[in-house]
Amino acid sequence: MKNSIPRVNGPDDYTDEMADKRLAFIREKTGVEAGHIRKYSFDPARLQGNIENFAGVAQVPIGLAGPLLVNGEHAQGEFYVPLATSEGTLVASYNRGMKVIKESGGVKTTVVDDAMQRAPVFHFTDAREARDFGIWVTENFESIKAAAESTTSSGKLRNIEQYPAGKMMFLRFNFTTGDAAGQNMVSMATFAACEWIKHRYPGIQRYLLSGNMDTDKKTSYINTLRTRGKRVVAEMVIPAKVLEDLAGAPIDVLIRQRHVSNLGSFMAGANNNGAHSANGITALFIATGQDVANVAESSAALVYVEKTKENDYYYSITLPSLIVATYGGGTGLATQKECLEILGCYGSGKVKKLAEIVAATVVAGEISLASAVMAGEWVSSHEKFGRNR
């Protein structure tokens, strides 16, 4: 069919010639000469497993921000952060926040939980059978775990959560997945477990590998509560003096403003009571070859602040469902690998380091925007809160 995009099967599909053919096809169909798209700088052979119908690349501008001072368990020291975006002021804003972080002694980062899911649903004749199946799953966890882990060397089944409803049992399989984001790994492992179960437990009417409680590529309360990917906390203390220079406002004003932002986001039913964490996360995801669609989940955030005994500003943000990888997906591609290397995050055992850098970067953006908003308030209100009155 002459409307079909040119394609051959297998490795031969990943060549300059095939890219040329496709762009020629596009030119014929649309009249568009896609010269820039074709200007990739690598051998397309490496793209097998990353793309189909390859025709070239999107060139997304990268700006550098930093140094970002991180006091993590895995990320330690100063980092220069490549941010891929076309939104003006984004890099400048994050850069500004990183300066505040440095003046404040750095941001402390901690991965507090780690779980990737596949959530199958099993159908039964009635709710009692569904419940009894749940008891059996608990009793047979070790065997189910063995069946699941038979498909993977790095995936480990941590536990299985149960959510009974109607005559169904929704299960949520929680895995750790090494340096990979792990969505495919856990799908295969969970499928193996489900097939093992299906042949051993009588009375299953049917099962589906996903009952939409995973919740993949979707933000949800279950992800925020129970973690999806890494649960990372980034926290810092901004000294009172730094704070006033920054926001032009004393700490009590910032504390009050946080109550307002909490209320606005709570009333709105948002997945995030912070400002714009998605900006930094997305720019880092594009730069480092992450699955950018996971911004859906990864954009959830929980901000908590305090005035310390010394009248300094304790700031924290918790990313409850940050999905990152330093292995698999787009992490090995040309520019993506370079960006990971710039962060010292390429190679095995680096995924938590990357998670910490992402969370630290998010803090830079939050501090920067919040202080800009505060400075605006300060100006707009000519308020003297506690000072010259």
Add this chain to the structure above:
Amino acid sequence: MKNSIPRVNGPDDYTDEMADKRLAFIREKTGVEAGHIRKYSFDPARLQGNIENFAGVAQVPIGLAGPLLVNGEHAQGEFYVPLATSEGTLVASYNRGMKVIKESGGVKTTVVDDAMQRAPVFHFTDAREARDFGIWVTENFESIKAAAESTTSSGKLRNIEQYPAGKMMFLRFNFTTGDAAGQNMVSMATFAACEWIKHRYPGIQRYLLSGNMDTDKKTSYINTLRTRGKRVVAEMVIPAKVLEDLAGAPIDVLIRQRHVSNLGSFMAGANNNGAHSANGITALFIATGQDVANVAESSAALVYVEKTKENDYYYSITLPSLIVATYGGGTGLATQKECLEILGCYGSGKVKKLAEIVAATVVAGEISLASAVMAGEWVSSHEKFGRNR
């Protein structure tokens, strides 16, 4: 400071030399030779307004899917869709869905609402003053509108929603913004309106330009309910025969499966009862120069299906907060502009066309994945659902 990323102010910052300097700085700091990042194919001078501390580009693979048959009001005919991703099988899956769409006669797309927000919050002495202020805002809408629109030629203030809480009045200014996504446009317009208000209405203690009810870069119930960006519906009817070939299951099984997915997402508290709309949206956003961080909002979706009188499958998905632009942001960059041109979406008056293409693409991915899951169920259950085959 030798730790500072090299920078000069103004247009001179956007040169090959400055990119080289920054990569040299990175090499010195990290030992990484970022050769691929430097391989952009355009003149960096055009990047002013899109990036700061420019050092090169992320090269994100583009695959082509199509033809996608769209029966929109603005998008009509067959489209070849550039998808920028590094997630293997994504392009193939969307491509498969587009075949089903074509066999089914195309997907119908409709932009049903359009609104971009900035949501300031005004503080008063007590709730009564906040409420009375709301009455005044309603009475003075035309003047406020004039003040807001004085800052923009394309932004139009549609209405102002009021959300009183405590002694505050949260306002939500809803604009149409032409071909731009409009976040900056509405910020400036709302700021002008707020300043106008501040000087006319007595008793305002202070205001903040955002009370976190916008909700920018965050998914929320308010966005889903009241629209953010475009509210687009994509719908189609899949003939029974196509459906059975596709999913290997009769329509009643798909209808039942939708109930299961609805329940799973409802119980999980997800922002989306569909499968993975974020995948297609993100890949199109990267390719066409959208603000990719808006995947946070844009990933919300509402699926509704029906069995028709003819036993065909009516499928619809509503994207209540899809943020797209064909003007401004990254839309004019080298590869991004080419991708918009491939879709016939570059230039003025094209934003609704692009919104329709995005929504139609989303349908392709949903149909493709849902049928794959269904086929899996069918196989796994050897179920005979209502007949003997």
Add this chain to the structure above:
Amino acid sequence: MKNSIPRVNGPDDYTDEMADKRLAFIREKTGVEAGHIRKYSFDPARLQGNIENFAGVAQVPIGLAGPLLVNGEHAQGEFYVPLATSEGTLVASYNRGMKVIKESGGVKTTVVDDAMQRAPVFHFTDAREARDFGIWVTENFESIKAAAESTTSSGKLRNIEQYPAGKMMFLRFNFTTGDAAGQNMVSMATFAACEWIKHRYPGIQRYLLSGNMDTDKKTSYINTLRTRGKRVVAEMVIPAKVLEDLAGAPIDVLIRQRHVSNLGSFMAGANNNGAHSANGITALFIATGQDVANVAESSAALVYVEKTKENDYYYSITLPSLIVATYGGGTGLATQKECLEILGCYGSGKVKKLAEIVAATVVAGEISLASAVMAGEWVSSHEKFGRNR
């Protein structure tokens, strides 16, 4: 059928004899002698329209709390509040809070919005028709309003919100309903409006009087955002001295504790970031003849606090969907009417007064419990927070 509960049609069903017959039937079926249930003190004839198959009453203990000092627009002065509950300590706790309110100069209450809904859904061939129908609804609002209001003397149609999804248009009719809660009134009025619409607008496939976006007897984000029943704010300033005596903690500890409670409820996905507003609301609802099932919606709450310039504690709670009535339903029954009279809320034009008293009562409970929790913290932590005592 001898298993049937004894019944006659019409007024004759509401007699002592019928109650006796039913209790005799129960005795025969279950052996239970329901002597206390039978001990009502009024003429059952008045129950027509309030109950079917009447057999007696539940006797729910009433405790008195007060005086509650209210500085409302409608409720002014000191009130003694009848609370019907069987939960020990509830009355004592609210009573304690009322003392704090009095010491602090009273609680200020304001009804900031007022809307009761019925939300029909209209089906069309496709999304375009649904959207176009929405335009027609806007253009014909005055006629639709006339049709709706033809069925009621006290209900007034304020506006109609539109929520398009798929090929449907969900409408949300917002009424004011005088002194009644108004659910039945708005159902009849909306039905009349829908029938009027159905005969004038071509292309409606079908409509349902409720598309589950009302959302009646259910809490929801739409209720919290857009108001259901009365939206009432209760606010007060607790002087620093009163606060310390009360909670044994300085104001900064309370401010911090509010951040913790905000975070907990936000992460949990609660409909209320306060403590236990449902307790006071329910006890007042039972006492005063409200539709107690509306506790589902009415329990939503939004707490916002501030430290004032004088270091006092500004506390506010917003009840966004408080459903109350002083007319209709159970408000005219024997004990219920007495309780309304005790509050000075029986008779016409009293519904906002009652709303204010409910909100003020809620504050008493929140302050009381919060301070108890705080006192616990103080003790448990032996914390010195900023000073040496």
Add this chain to the structure above:
Amino acid sequence: MKNSIPRVNGPDDYTDEMADKRLAFIREKTGVEAGHIRKYSFDPARLQGNIENFAGVAQVPIGLAGPLLVNGEHAQGEFYVPLATSEGTLVASYNRGMKVIKESGGVKTTVVDDAMQRAPVFHFTDAREARDFGIWVTENFESIKAAAESTTSSGKLRNIEQYPAGKMMFLRFNFTTGDAAGQNMVSMATFAACEWIKHRYPGIQRYLLSGNMDTDKKTSYINTLRTRGKRVVAEMVIPAKVLEDLAGAPIDVLIRQRHVSNLGSFMAGANNNGAHSANGITALFIATGQDVANVAESSAALVYVEKTKENDYYYSITLPSLIVATYGGGTGLATQKECLEILGCYGSGKVKKLAEIVAATVVAGEISLASAVMAGEWVSSHEKFGRNR
């Protein structure tokens, strides 16, 4: 103080004389002669622990519905259900639904989970300490359990969930509580556990007994997901013939209508995709002496339906956070005890039976209202869906 409601301490407060004094006080203050409130039929001495400042009772009308045919594990056979309400048509509607249930062979009920919570929050210096504390909690679960259970004979600590955020660890202690609802029991047990922890684990800055993740008297996603009180499923199959007589519509119309209701409630952000479960729950709660404020949580519901192979209608509703008791609270009061006895639910070991009856009652109301709505659709649309065309 002459504004004080008359009170004496201890048992002497619970007498007819004290009630008289309080009503005299009210008469003096308000002029209201509260004769009906005073007409209780029991000895107030038994009220100690249930109420303070006792002055009389609310007389809430009770109507009888039934027989309700339940095929539960704990509730088996026909029940006559006392419903306390003043909302006309409620009893009639539930009664109608119970007839449909009987014609359909009864409703099957299953308690699938059981957990009552108290959720303290522990503060640390930073997120790492919070996380490490979590590990210690897991390792010391048996000792913590022993400390908790030392305060109660019937409460059993099932597990402790962990929700880290910022520098805090929110814990959620899940107990079973015998026949009691258990909120007080678990508070005391959790307090004992927290004190035990506090003296053994160094580095705790402070803790609060509730971090607002319990979430008591509030609906929340965490309650729906993780259960609060009993998680009960009620399910039934309505034969096609019964269904058509009932709703006047074939099954496919009901299936479609369910999709509409699912969509409406999902878009609205409701805690319930059903119709009005709060009605039946509230009426039973008032009649049987439950803590009626728990309607806030108990009103959450998850409806799931299917067309069976035989074209019958499988209907299920899951109540994920139904809080009931047959011991403690108001269950031993005069009329409340009689109502429990009528249901055969008074005495030990009856709480799951009551939970099943509540869930079965809810089904009656849902079926009744849904069929009424459907019948309305049928009439309004004159649609012939699949029959006479």
